[in-house]
Amino acid sequence: MGQARTINIPDHHLNRLAQHLINVVPEYFKNPANNIRFREWESQKISEGRKKREVKQV
Numbered sequence: 001m002g003q004a005r006t007i008n009i010p011d012h013h014l015n016r017l018a019q020h021l022i023n024v025v026p027e028y029f030k031n032p033a034n035n036i037r038f039r040e041w042e043s044q045k046i047s048e049g050r051k052k053r054e055v056k057q058v
Contacts, residue, residue, distance in 0.1 A: 029035050
């Protein structure tokens with residue numbers, strides 16, 4: 001695997017990116033189909049996490 005690198009992004013760029021996400025994410029989840037897909041993905045990730053913990057405990 002490659003080695004992780006740190007990049008420095010100026011604050012004004014981060015603020016611009018963050019503002020875009022703040023505006024877009026709520027709109028995305030207003031669509032019921034997107035909300036359902038997210039809930040399914042979230043449930044799958046939670047289930048996978050539980051399975052991993054169960055395997056470690058055995």
